[in-house]
Amino acid sequence: xxxxxxxxxLGPSNAKTTIxxxxxxxxxxxxxxxxxxxxxxxxxADDVRLVFRHFPLRDIHPHAALAAEAAEAAGAQGAFWxxxxxxxxxxxxxxxxxxxxxxxxxxxxxxxxxxxLNDHIYLQRVQEHIESGxxxxxxxxxxxFVNGILCDVSFGLEALRTAVISxxxx
Numbered sequence: 480x481x482x483x484x485x486x487x488x489l490g491p492s493n494a495k496t497t498i499x500x501x502x503x504x505x506x507x508x509x510x511x512x513x514x515x516x517x518x519x520x521x522x523x524a525d526d527v528r529l530v531f532r533h534f535p536l537r538d539i540h541p542h543a544a545l546a547a548e549a550a551e552a553a554g555a556q557g558a559f560w561x562x563x564x565x566x567x568x569x570x571x572x573x574x575x576x577x578x579x580x581x582x583x584x585x586x587x588x589x590x591x592x593x594x595x596l597n598d599h600i601y602l603q604r605v606q607e608h609i610e611s612g613x614x615x616x617x618x619x620x621x622x623x624f625v626n627g628i629l630c631d632v633s634f635g636l637e638a639l640r641t642a643v644i645s646x647x648x649x
Contacts, residue, residue, distance in 0.1 A: 485604050487559045490520060490528025496626055496646040498639075499530045501612040503620040504547060504566040505540035505573055512621040513567040515636040519643050526647045531563065533608040534620050542573035544605065549578040551601030552592050558585045 498516065502509040520527055533550070535543030546566050553562035565581040566573065575596070582592040595601065612622065616629070623630040625642040632638050 485607065487531045487554055487563070488528055489531075489560055491525060492528070494526055494528040495649075496523070496527045496643055497530060498527065498643065499532065499624040499627075501532050501534035501608070501615075501617045501620060501622040503533075503535045503540055503543045504550070504563075505543040505570060506536065506620045507570070509621045510567050510570050512623075512632070512636055512639070515639060519640060523643065523647055527643060532612060533605045534612045534617055534622070535605065535609070536620060544602075545575060545596070546573045546578065547605045547608075548599060548601045549582070549592075549596055551604055552595040553582065553585055553587055555595065555601075556587050556591070558587055561585045 498519070500512070500516065502512070516529060520529060533547040535547050537544050550559055550562050550566060553559055562581060562585050565584060569577065569581065578596070579589065579593060582589055615622075615624070619633075621632065623632060623639055623642075625639070626646050628642075630639050630642045
């Protein structure tokens with residue numbers, strides 16, 4: 480499951496360990512994982528990279544799909560990770576009006592951002608991420624793969640930390 484051109488990658492391309500996360504910006508467990516992943520990336524900056532893929536759970540998180548599209552629109556302007564952080568830091572406020580505020584805060588071209596969001600330019604990309612997750616058996620968020628191996632975090636994020644440390648030392 481290598482990172483493709485439509486993925487967002489944080490960390491060195493030659494990292495020994497790659498975490499692929501299927502996430503949902505409105506998912507409370509994803510917000511908790513966001514902080515854990517941030518700590519892992521910070522403490523293993525030379526050895527770990529993150530690939531983020533969208534998996535909005537539309538049935539239970541009504542704002543997640545539009546937030547994913549907004550993150551893609553921000554990414555088209557080189558600000559995916561900044562927007563990603565804004566979304567998780569403001570998870571309770573993901574309505575369209577608030578997304579526009581975050582775009583302004585991220586210093587995006589607001590006219591372009593608004594047009595792309597209104598025209599759902601990135602809906603297909605979000606759908607492709609969902610479909611790739613479904614092919615891999617993703618059913619919930621967050622779902623992590625560490626160097627291509629599913630990491631079960633259903634009993635806590637310590638499993639992710641352990642998997643990353645183990646993979647980095649291998």
